[in-house]
Each structure stands twice: as C-alpha cells, then as structure tokens.
Amino acid sequence: MCVSSSTQWIKLQKHIFSLRNPKRTRVHVLRLARRRKQWEExxxxxxxxxxxxxxxxxxxxxxxxxxxxxxATLLHQENLALVSEFQKKFPVSIDSIDLRGG
Structure with missing residues (x-):
C-alpha cells in the first residue's frame, strides 16, 4: 500500500509540475537572481x-x-633647553637649601 501511495504522490507531483508554465517560472527565477545580484552589488x-x-x-x-x-618632541626639547638656562642663571646647591623650614 505504501508503494502505491508513493506512486500516486509522484504522479500528482508530475501533474502539478506540468500545470505550471516552465518558461514563466524560469523568467521569474532569472528576475529574482538579477535583482539579488543588483542588491548584492x-x-x-x-x-x-x-x-x-x-x-x-x-x-x-x-x-x-x-x-x-x-x-610634542620640539616642545619637550624647548622645555629642556629652558630648564637648562634657568639652572645656569639660578644655580641651587643642596647646601644652600634650609630643610628645617626656618
């Protein structure tokens, strides 16, 4: 019984497929493919x-x-040069600093 029902199913599928217009389906598929390609592009x-x-x-x-x-590099070099000049003009020795605060 299963064999005959599957045979009937195959016949039904063939009949349904034959009712379709294969050219129309193919054109529809081609349009969809073209539209998809355009969208992807x-x-x-x-x-x-x-x-x-x-x-x-x-x-x-x-x-x-x-x-x-x-x-930044130029500014850093300029800063180092200015600090060097400042230290030359105002030398500070550790002995001259009063650490006791008064």
Missing part, C-alpha cells in the same frame, strides 16, 4: 565606499598624529 559598493571613507579618515588621523608627535 549595491550593498557591496556601499561597503566599499564606507571602507574607503574610513581608510582615508584613518590616514588623515595618522598624519595628524605624526604632526602632533613632532610638535
């Missing part, structure tokens, strides 16, 4: 643009960071 191009924008922003930040690092 759009999403892919959006991601590429966002990636490019972030890359350019990153480069800009790195360049600004390098400029600030150079500026």
């Amino acid at each position: 759009k999403v892919g191009s959006d991601i590429l643009l966002r990636n490019l924008r972030l890359y350019m922003e990153n480069i800009s930040i790195l360049e600004e960071n390098e400029k600030l690092r150079k500026k």
